[in-house]
Amino acid sequence: MQVQFTVNGRRVEVGTEARRTLADCLRHDLALTGTHVGCEHGVCGACTVIVDGAAVRSCLMLAVQAAGCTVVTVEGLSPPAGLSPLQAAFRQHHALQCGFCTPGMLTTAHALLTDEPHASEARIREVLSGNLCRCTGYIPIVQAVIAARDACQRTAGHEPSPGQGPVHG
């Protein structure tokens, strides 16, 4: 089936099987391998991408369901070079070890801070509890998201943008 949607600011048209998940489509049809697949049953959150502004498990969504949607992956949160404020906060707080869950953590946190720029520590922790990490024990991830939230709030005058905004292709 042919399906059209926008990924990281770029219009794409993909010929894909009806049964193909959005995660597999992004990874294997569009070579966006930053999105990881850890469980294929919606528990681990490594495959989280942002669809029309909402953090979504791309392993639980079919590629054809993305027709007409705007999808942002971890690649779309990254500036052309270097790191976004959120990514830099992850590095500073040692919020990743093996890096496998990291893209899902970043997309989840980005969606949260975009919707709720003043999210409390408890709220951040609650939202991140939908994503599994086996390396860090989560504490540095929560610290990193808090630091990114605060860094955005210090940028006076405009709407907080935890990543690079607008997302680039």
Added chain:
Amino acid sequence: MDDSHRKVADGAQIGQAIERVEDFRMLRGEGSYLDDLNRPDMLHACVVRSTVAHGLIKHIDSSQALALPGVHAVFTAIDIGLPVPRIPMRLDVLESLRRFEQPVIAEDRVRYVGEPLALVIADSPALAEDGADRVLVEITPLPVVTQPVVTNPGTDSAGLPAPSLLFEGTDSNNPLTLSAIKGDAGSVFASAPYLRRERLAVQRHAAMPMESRGLLAVWSGTADETRLTVLGACKVPHANRRVLAAQMGIAVDSIDMEESDVGGGFGARGEFYPEDFLIPFAARALGRPVKWVEDRREHLLATNHARDAWCDLEVACTREGQILALRGQAHTNLGAYIRTNGVTPSRNIAQVGVGPYRIEHVQIDVSVHLSNKTPSGTYRGPGRFETDFFRERLFDIVADDLGLDRVEFRRRNLVRSTDMPWALPVVMPWGGGSECDSGNYASTLDRALLEFDWTAKSAINGRAIEGRWHGIAIGCYIEGGASGPREGARLVLQSDGRIAVYTGSSSIGQGLETVFTQIAADAMGVPAQAIAGIHHGSTRFVKEGFGAYSSRSTVMGGSAIVGTANELKQKIRAAAAGLLHCPPDEVTLLGTRAENRSGQSVSLAQIALLGPLEAEGSFSSNLRTYSYGAHACHVAVDPGTGGVEVIDYVAVEDVGRIINPLTLHGQATGAIVQGLGGAFMEHLIHDEEGQLLTASLADYLLPTATDFPSIRVFALEEYPSPNNPLGAKGAGEGGIIPVGGVIANAVAAALKPLGVQITELPLSPSRLWDIIAAAARE
């Protein structure tokens, strides 16, 4: 502080909280994990696995699968050729256990749910799965054994009816009993003033890295001279290459194992599993690259399980609390086969039962049992997590029984700095011992008490506040690291004047590239920017490599870099001498320049123009390092739900030498949370038919961000290891080792007024609720 063992002085890098070099690619989504790799013309594999825990294979019919468009082949044991290769033990090898090694695919009998029966190769992963669904398998069931049967108070399962025996021609499912021995425990127990024995148990759980296993096998070259490249190798690529070469009947050096980014290991990932043969075999048979990626359900069924042990542990001491002897009879359930790790966890249960305590007389016997469950292996702190739970729980029971303060009970029995090196028990049948290398164990205990504020928190121990029972506990541990025998390194002065580092160590997500950059920079005396990359985990890089296990990379791989850097510096001096017109011993290396006594200097880049300079060497040591420490925690138990909140958790460790505080604290915090998962929630539950009931991450519960937010880690470097030039001690596992014991003791302390006794993990809400309810009925 004792600096005499730090042969590499603090430079600009070692000891600094350097942000990781790995992070850029991982944060930008540019990491390269196994399933991110593809090759032209690549096919995909799916493994058909047994749905029966124990049975005889009557028939496998592949015809319907082969009829499916897109399916290229189905391989069974017959296609591979009987007898199929076995997967050999790598650690603690015993010839008597060889017959229990796993075949790369089931031949005529299956012994666990998840055992490979056939391999389907197709154009896509989805088509391979479609094909696997169409492979028809008939199995005649045999009686299923899920738990060790201990027929006499001794040790064995002799007397089982033959159909319940996993291997024909054996008389029990208990192929080995090993023993850790020091002194003469029997005599001491015969005359000791006080004895106490408890049966304590730790459930089966597993490492569960976030990236499951995967492989991509590519054959190239001509018929006369073929090469095999295996992508997805990790942990022990050099050892696995030797295994695969023998199984394939090809030369070892015709195989390249290549490590990509690895999404966590924790002991399980990177061991040699059946697929490590099957995928290269299929790729050779079909003449095309073949990729296989394990899904999560497969991972839960097929990748090594861990723990699953119980122990009748007994202590003899004076009524004043001086421990005289320790003895125990433990049983471990290893599952269906003896895999690559041999019986290492069982061995550790025996040897480290004494922990950091000065116990002169020890005998701990461990009976190793086979069963119709997934085979098990090493998971971070193998055997050590279990045995520390057994010991520390028993110690609190004893202190309580004798009316002694449990902190003082521990303190008076700790090994003292003047006892070093302190010999651990010898484990038979291997023989050979190990010695704690250095340290002051009371120092970390005191620091933990201080940071935890033990005295203040003691006031609420065993009290109910607003409906929840509060308890505190503390425990001590040692962590054996840096297992031998060697590790290799090669340092190359590149034409741009920077130094590339090649290592036999592997990166499984622990920050190896950063830590080795720091070590290499200081060893060469150059800034970090002058290190042109850490190349790890591939067999092409060094002549001999060992890998990442047993908390060995920083010590063994790091020390190899130190020694090899010295060789390279000699070569650089010799080369510079020609340019500077002086003897080599008059050349001084100052950062990225070489200078003679008259102040003339040349840069490393200029020296490199003379021709390539490199040095290759290794660090050899069979003397292990022993990090040590103490953990304390404060819990609150809700008797209405059985739920436990970990209000505060403090860890203090002395690791000899801190290379990077960021990564070190990361190791400790992550390991503690894994340990808390094991203490509270993670449980691989099988039914009586050997079916895994927790075969998804919705059923096998891992800690999440809301579960354990209050953890504080303090790292010390007061006692460097005398056994390596860095003074470092392995520090990847200490975080997990004491957690089960500390948590169980805190929960037991909280619930003591309710008459509750804790002897078993995990302390899930339902189990705790049951225990509390049962105590109330009595």
